[in-house]
Amino acid sequence: MTALSTPSRSPAAAGAAAAGSVADSVHGAEITVPLNGLKASPRNARKVKHSAAALEALAASIKAKGMLQPPVVEIERDGEGVPTGSYLVTIGEGRRQALRMLVKRKAIKRTHPVRVIVDADNDAHEISLDENITREAMHPADQFEAFKRLADEKGYGAEEIAARFGVSAHVVRQRLRLGAAAPELMTAYREGTLALDQLTAFCVSEDQDRQRQVLAQVGPHTPAYAIRRAMTEAKVSAGDRRAVFIGVEAYEAAGGLILRDLFTEDGGGWLEDPALLDRLVSEKLAALAEDARAREGWKWAEAGSDYAEVAALARVYPVETVRSEAEAAEIAALSEEYDRLVSDTDAAEALPPEVDARLEEIDKALQAFGPAYDYAPEAKQRAGVMVLLGHDGEARFERGLVRAEDAVAPEPPPWAEDDAGADEDAAPPSADADPETGAEDGPAPLSDRLVMDLTAHRTMGLRDAVQADSVVALAVMVHALALQVFYPGYGQWTRLQLRLTVTELERLAPGVSDGPAGRRVTDRLERWGVRLPEKPEDLWAALALMGGTDLLDLLAVCTGVGLYAVRDPHDRRPGALAQAEVLATATGLDMSGTWSATARGYFSRVSKSRILEAVTEAVGAEEAGRIAGLKKGDMAAAAEALVEGRGWLPSVLRTAAAEPSGAEDAAVPDDDAYPFAAE
Numbered sequence: 001m002t003a004l005s006t007p008s009r010s011p012a013a014a015g016a017a018a019a020g021s022v023a024d025s026v027h028g029a030e031i032t033v034p035l036n037g038l039k040a041s042p043r044n045a046r047k048v049k050h051s052a053a054a055l056e057a058l059a060a061s062i063k064a065k066g067m068l069q070p071p072v073v074e075i076e077r078d079g080e081g082v083p084t085g086s087y088l089v090t091i092g093e094g095r096r097q098a099l100r101m102l103v104k105r106k107a108i109k110r111t112h113p114v115r116v117i118v119d120a121d122n123d124a125h126e127i128s129l130d131e132n133i134t135r136e137a138m139h140p141a142d143q144f145e146a147f148k149r150l151a152d153e154k155g156y157g158a159e160e161i162a163a164r165f166g167v168s169a170h171v172v173r174q175r176l177r178l179g180a181a182a183p184e185l186m187t188a189y190r191e192g193t194l195a196l197d198q199l200t201a202f203c204v205s206e207d208q209d210r211q212r213q214v215l216a217q218v219g220p221h222t223p224a225y226a227i228r229r230a231m232t233e234a235k236v237s238a239g240d241r242r243a244v245f246i247g248v249e250a251y252e253a254a255g256g257l258i259l260r261d262l263f264t265e266d267g268g269g270w271l272e273d274p275a276l277l278d279r280l281v282s283e284k285l286a287a288l289a290e291d292a293r294a295r296e297g298w299k300w301a302e303a304g305s306d307y308a309e310v311a312a313l314a315r316v317y318p319v320e321t322v323r324s325e326a327e328a329a330e331i332a333a334l335s336e337e338y339d340r341l342v343s344d345t346d347a348a349e350a351l352p353p354e355v356d357a358r359l360e361e362i363d364k365a366l367q368a369f370g371p372a373y374d375y376a377p378e379a380k381q382r383a384g385v386m387v388l389l390g391h392d393g394e395a396r397f398e399r400g401l402v403r404a405e406d407a408v409a410p411e412p413p414p415w416a417e418d419d420a421g422a423d424e425d426a427a428p429p430s431a432d433a434d435p436e437t438g439a440e441d442g443p444a445p446l447s448d449r450l451v452m453d454l455t456a457h458r459t460m461g462l463r464d465a466v467q468a469d470s471v472v473a474l475a476v477m478v479h480a481l482a483l484q485v486f487y488p489g490y491g492q493w494t495r496l497q498l499r500l501t502v503t504e505l506e507r508l509a510p511g512v513s514d515g516p517a518g519r520r521v522t523d524r525l526e527r528w529g530v531r532l533p534e535k536p537e538d539l540w541a542a543l544a545l546m547g548g549t550d551l552l553d554l555l556a557v558c559t560g561v562g563l564y565a566v567r568d569p570h571d572r573r574p575g576a577l578a579q580a581e582v583l584a585t586a587t588g589l590d591m592s593g594t595w596s597a598t599a600r601g602y603f604s605r606v607s608k609s610r611i612l613e614a615v616t617e618a619v620g621a622e623e624a625g626r627i628a629g630l631k632k633g634d635m636a637a638a639a640e641a642l643v644e645g646r647g648w649l650p651s652v653l654r655t656a657a658a659e660p661s662g663a664e665d666a667a668v669p670d671d672d673a674y675p676f677a678a679e
């Protein structure tokens with residue numbers, strides 16, 4: 001006999017009995033009525049329909065255990081007061097809807113017998129209202145423990161309980177976890193000392209001893225996120241970049257345990273073995289590095305721990321791959337055909353099969369020629385690759401790194417021999433020289449003073465010539481900067497008295513090179529490193545062929561890496577710092593897209609008053625007041641969560657708005673403004 005069966009009579013007999021006894025039904029009588037003889041009462045006080053979830057739960061309960069509470073009905077009568085043979089459900093409309101749901105699923109028949117209680121005396125609307133307001137749901141704590149008792153005593157799993165109560169298995173697992181909380185926590189929850197979100201934070205772990213320990217440490221008034229952090233402080237979040245890099249599956253396959261968080265939408269958790277995770281990260285980075293060395297032919301390869309290691313090394317860049325005329329012609333023809341096919345089918349919703357196949361053939365043929373730019377074989381013989389873990393959990397390959405012992409000593413400038421000859425010419429005459437001619441057997445050497453005099457004139461001539469040719473002047477500036485940026489040690493290969501110092505910022509702010517701005521700077525350097533010639537003596541010829549736009553772009557790249565706006569207490573150059581502020585305003589620098597306040601990077605390193613000031617500015621004084629009583633660590637974590645996505649910046653990172661300039665300031669003066677210009 002199933003839970004839905006009625007042993008006393010068949011559906012047909014029940015229907016006949018109900019129809020025959022409608023007129024004789026008295027108040028309080030319990031009768032059996034076929035389901036299709038029950039109707040919704042227009043006098044039901046509940047007007048909002050039952051939710052789908054509520055009906056699912058009722059249907060599951062009825063299917064598993066039968067109708068536990070019979071609906072209360074009144075006799076339906078026509079306009080003349082004659083019974084119609086049907087009944088209006090005054091109390092229990094949800095149960096009727098759940099039974100109809102089971103009919104649609106063919107779990108029962110339309111004539112399924114339903115036990116009901118007839119109410120012939122009370123007002124239908126009033127008792128419907130009474131039913132809905134004079135009852136109290138059980139406390140959630142009782143529900144959690146009751147679910148756990150079913151699991152413990154009946155041996156039901158989460159899926160079985162879910163089927164019997166019309167909820168998801170995940171919800172059941174949550175309730176079972178909460179039902180297993182330490183008794184002290186459950187008592188505090190029943191008494192109202194703990195809120196539900198706090199209880200769920202404690203129950204992120206099933207370890208009751210740990211729950212008691214954290215409760216004793218933080219007390220019952222600590223925010224849920226701080227409780228969760230305390231419960232998992234020795235573990236690694238599944239969102240940590242190391243966990244993302246390795247993958248939860250690989251970590252578990254290596255024997256690592258995971259503490260699942262049943263109370264978050266993403267179902268994340270914590271990895272319980274940080275040492276194992278770090279070992280897996282090191283091994284995977286090392287394997288990637290060795291694979292790159294073997295495939296690409298580098299002298300060395302290794303896993304790096306941070307970008308400071310990369311910054312400490314010199315670098316070589318790829319050069320253009322040399323192609324034969326035949327190869328170049330074939331590549332050009334294939335590329336032209338590829339572009340033509342794409343253009344011809346651009347309006348089509350889907351590529352024709354023959355076009356798609358041809359595009360794939362062309363793509364494979366082009367890939368067979370290899371990259372357009374690659375590192376020279378001699379460069380790979382002295383350079384290496386370092387693989388690091390990026391902030392997003394992806395491996396970063398830093399290629400072309402040169403250790404100090406492998407660096408090539410800078411060659412002397414091409415004019416070094418000429419300078420040496422000039423020095424010889426400028427050497428003072430010997431004692432045997434003719435005092436008039438200054439020579440023993442030939443022309444007299446020039447004195448140092450005269451050489452300086454003459455080259456000073458030549459320098460002035462160069463200044464005049466360069467000032468008169470803005471394109472050449474730009475090239476001279478870029479040449480001097482690019483030598484120092486892309487060819488370390490060759491800065492003396494220019495006659496422009498301009499020295500660029502590139503200060504490494506990683507030692508001051510670890511991780512800055514892997515941030516958004518740091519990656520953009522590195523990407524620009526790499527793009528230009530590929531375009532510039534391998535040898536410094538070829539740089540000028542390459543620059544001479546560039547247009548003004550390219551030169552300006554390269555100038556900006558070189559200038560940018562030389563900027564240093566760090567406020568060092570030992571730096572006694574207030575004017576330079578002020579100029580940095582002017583430059584920030586001129587460029588419209590907005591640090592909110594590059595930097596955000598975190599507990600680790602900012603809030604844990606400032607005073608509590610600074611934290612509250614930041615929260616007040618970002619979200620308001622009310623939120624600041626809520627965290628004012630927290631300990632420093634908890635306050636820092638709370639502040640990070642509150643200001644996230646708000647674009648808040650400390651004053652030292654804010655950029656002053658540019659002052660509007662008048663038309664007079666913006667006007668370009670003509671030559672009359674400078675009388676000396678025509679002289």
